[in-house]
Amino acid sequence: MARVNPSFLDEVSCSSDFNAFACMNCGVCTAVCPMGLDLLPRRLFRYVLIGLEDKVIENTETIYTCLLCKMCEENCPAEVKIAENVKCLRSYINRKVFKL
């Protein structure tokens, strides 16, 4: 059971470039990821969209493992600005988890 926090998305979207909603869950990003990260970014964005805050925080490690190489962004057919979105997430985690 995962509690949905509807305003989570508002808290995460740090700029007008945040466009996780455009993701159509095709999975190209996961396929091309040089780090072989299963979670990033497809499922992660789904957690953010729905508002599963706990799930996102659980995956703090993974979010910081991302190289921001933009391989996924380059290949994304839905033009999701993945690197920018990950940056937004990191900034949120910095505030929430690391209290920076």
Added chain:
Amino acid sequence: MKDRRIGVFVCYCGGNISDYVDVNKVRDAIENEPGVAVAKTHMFTCSDAAQQEIIEDIQNEKLDGLVVASCSPKLHLFTFRAMAERAGLNPYQYVQVNLREQCSWAHRDNVELATDKAIRLVRAGIAKTRLTEPLSTLRIETKPKVLVIGAGVAGLRAALAISDLGLFVFLVEKEPEVGGWTRKWNKMFFHDQRGDDIIDMLKDQIKQRENITLFTNAEVVEKGGSVGDFSIKVRVGKDDTISLEVGAIIVATGFDVYKPAEGEFGYGLDGVIRLPEFKDLVTQSNGTINYNGRTVKNIVYIYCVGSRQFGDIDNPNLYCSRYCCSAAAYEALCAYEKNPELHQFHLFRDMRTYGKHEVLYEEARTRQSIFIRYEDEDPPVVERVKGKLRVRVHDQLTGGEELEIEPDLVVLVTSMVPRENDKLVDILKLPVGLDGFFNEIHPKLRPVETVVDGVFIVGAAQSPKTMAESVASALSGVSKSAALLMKGYVDLEPFIARIDTELCEWCEECTKACPYDAVEKVSVDGKEVAHIIESLCKGSGACIPVCPKDAIDIEGYTDVQVKAMIDALIQEAV
């Protein structure tokens, strides 16, 4: 039996028949049949050259019967009837024998037996032709007036279009106001026009037309007559009844909104409403959307409520209502426009925003609407826990994660259901489909026609439709009725039942068997006998086997003819 002069023409169909049936052998076998004056073969009987030759044969040989052994009558019956007519032969003395679909194509493995069967089929055709009588079509003068039942957006639009064509319209509406559902609604997709504005505009136009008469608070109570010449009684107000004579009837009675059962997706709980009610809330809102004095921040939509039902439900609605995915996505956009702070969760089964409605879905996704697909077998659960609404659903895209959403409002995206119209169905003898909507003859090829000639079904009375589709269907009904009435008459096929009044003793069996109410009681020389109303009879033959006196026959398919055909079919092959 007087001597007949019959022409028999066997077709090669460019090999379609002749590859598997020895066409010349067929011709040789039947050319000496009694009554056959000419027997020939053609490569393509339907070609202009062959038709011209046959016409010459009919005229030179003074033929009084014609058999063409070729393809299915579905393809060329009317071609050869017209050819017979051009040659001065009664078109109903022409008989088509199907040697292609029912012989050569079916028996490619055995030329010998196929040829034998072909001979028998042609013999049967000749036997029937020997007994043909000249018949003529039944001509009915039509009234240049149309009755439109229901003054919703489809009915109003249909009335205007008929009026444009110069025909007279009687528009009958049950409610005191015209406009139906559309009048009650605010902005509608795809054009963003307000429903009430559209209705006002149509109403203003209707008022200016001299050839449209509108009756409100009125109901059709009686229908008599048949295609082209109906007599209708309409009750107006409480007591007034008026009589109308019309040539065609357009039924535009619309739909109803599905009412979920108590507890279906939480229906009945405070905060669980249907899409039309939500539409009202959005319309009334200035900025925030309020429900029962509370501001709504989070909304859950549940799709397919009352559509595509299955399982343990009485009379489930199996159909998709088409309009609802697009309407809900559009309403989410309208709500977002009022309050961009809203969070909207759409729990859907399959997204069917077809055609350009796809744009609505795309836009909604970028405007704070989250779409979550649920499995048919695992529908969302709506409850009220400690005074708060709670919706539980599994999200497929996170691998089946169970989500718990606490919305302020649950909107059930309800289906369109057929209106309760039992009285009208009874009066017009309208065919009702398994889904409860009126039944068309063919959903794609003849979508507004019914088995009752001259009665057309348009708009959401036929099946769930968007407003644009309803209007398109209304206009289709208009062209169908205009095509019927502008000519001034209709010709009906003469293949109808005939009563032998000497044999008939009026036992009522035929009346009971007739699905078209075409049998009435008359008195002939003081004797009560059955009489067929020609314009209503469809020649279905339902009355024939039930007659204890064998007093009924179908023109063109008499018992004698059918027996002669059977005899010819089983005759020893030569």
